Amino acid sequence: MDRLPDFVETHLREMGYFTFLLPVTAFGYQDDMIMEVSVEYGLSGDRTHYQANVWARQDRSHTKHMIYTLSVPAAGGPAPDEIFSALNSDDGFTAVMHDYIYEAAKHRE
Structure with a gap:
C-alpha cells in the first residue's frame, strides 16, 4: 500500500462559500417546502470571473x-452579491431548480 502524501506535498485551496434559503413559492409552487441553496466559489486564475x-x-x-x-x-462588487444576482436571472438555474424541487417533493423527509 502506498503512503499518503505528507502535509508538505499537499496543497489546500480556499473557496468562498455562502448559503441562502429559497421557498419553493418563488418558483410558483403552492407548498411550504424550503430549499437551502449553498454556493462555493473561487476567483478564476486570470481574476476575471467567479x-x-x-x-x-x-x-x-x-x-x-x-x-x-x-x-x-467579476465586476468589482462583493462576490456573493454578484453570484446571487446572476443566479436570480439565470434561466438554466431556474430550470434545474424546478427539476430538483419536483424530485425533492417525491422524496420528502
Whole structure:
C-alpha cells in the first residue's frame, strides 16, 4: 500500500462559500417546502470571473446535491452579491431548480 502524501506535498485551496434559503413559492409552487441553496466559489486564475458550484437540499435534509455550475464576470462588487444576482436571472438555474424541487417533493423527509 502506498503512503499518503505528507502535509508538505499537499496543497489546500480556499473557496468562498455562502448559503441562502429559497421557498419553493418563488418558483410558483403552492407548498411550504424550503430549499437551502449553498454556493462555493473561487476567483478564476486570470481574476476575471467567479467560478461557482451550486448545491441544494431540502431545508434540514441530510444530503446536499450538486445541481449547477456558473461562471460570473467579476465586476468589482462583493462576490456573493454578484453570484446571487446572476443566479436570480439565470434561466438554466431556474430550470434545474424546478427539476430538483419536483424530485425533492417525491422524496420528502
